[in-house]
Amino acid sequence: MTNPSSPGGQFPDYPQGMNSGQLPPPPPGYPAPARGTNVMAILALVFAFVFSPLGIVFGIIGRKQTKQRGESGRGLATAGLILGIVFTVLGVAFTALIIVAAANATPTLAQSKVETEISTQVVAKLGKTPDSVQCPGDLKGKVGTQITCTLTVSGVRGPVDVTVTSVNGRSVYFDINVAKTGTPDVLQSFVESQISTQLAAKIGQKPDSVKCPGDLQGTVGNAITCTVTAAGESQDVEATVTSVEGLVVRFDITLK
Secondary structure (H helix, E strand, O other): OOOOOOHHHOOOOOOOOOOOOOOOOOOOOOOOOOOOEOHHHHHHHHHHHHOHHHHHHHHHHHHHHHHHHOOEOHHHHHHHHHHHHHHHHHHHHHHHHHHHHHHHOOOEEOHHHHHHHHHHHHHHHHOOOOOEEEOOOOEEOOOOOEEEEEEEEOOEEEEEEEEEEEEEOOEEEEEEEEOOOOOOEEOHHHHHHHHHHHHHHHHOOOOOEEEOOOOEEOOOOOEEEEEEEEOOEEEEEEEEEEEEEOOEEEEEEEEO
């Protein structure tokens, strides 16, 4: 068979060592076909944003492999290496800042824990469980910090000062004392109950009902007039405060 494009109609001879199934090498002056992008270089850039320490590792490996294998991607590996270092340094600095800030932050005792601890202290001091404890908010763990809570115990409601005495790490310790300002009040329901009990002790029979106009302010000499109903008849009774000791308010009753 002849080749029309070849002189004499013959196929050209192939270089020694080649057969018809191989392509001849590129002519002189033409570069060899470029190889693909290095995988480690690509991973270096990706992990610089995902997990920066791995970006550093892959960047170092990628730069080394691109040089040894003649692969492209050295710029990607370098970018991944630099970004990995930058993000790692920023991450370490941010973590250290958070740790320092947390260590220097003022601890805070939650409102609910303050109220629970007040109740525990009242039981220990008075042997009585409070009817209720209400505080205005959390207690900051700084020695000397003070908040005023409202304590109700044995029918008397009054203000108590909560003062931080010491702070140990995240633990906050405080004392409670009857507030220097404000006065306790004897609840209306407690006054009515006590009048009924005292009358029963005096006359041998509890009244049908006792109605007071409101709470009795815990100031010595203060009085309120209540109405007692028994056997269909009404009688006014006066309740007068005789002494006040902290949240303990004593009063007497007299018929008018």
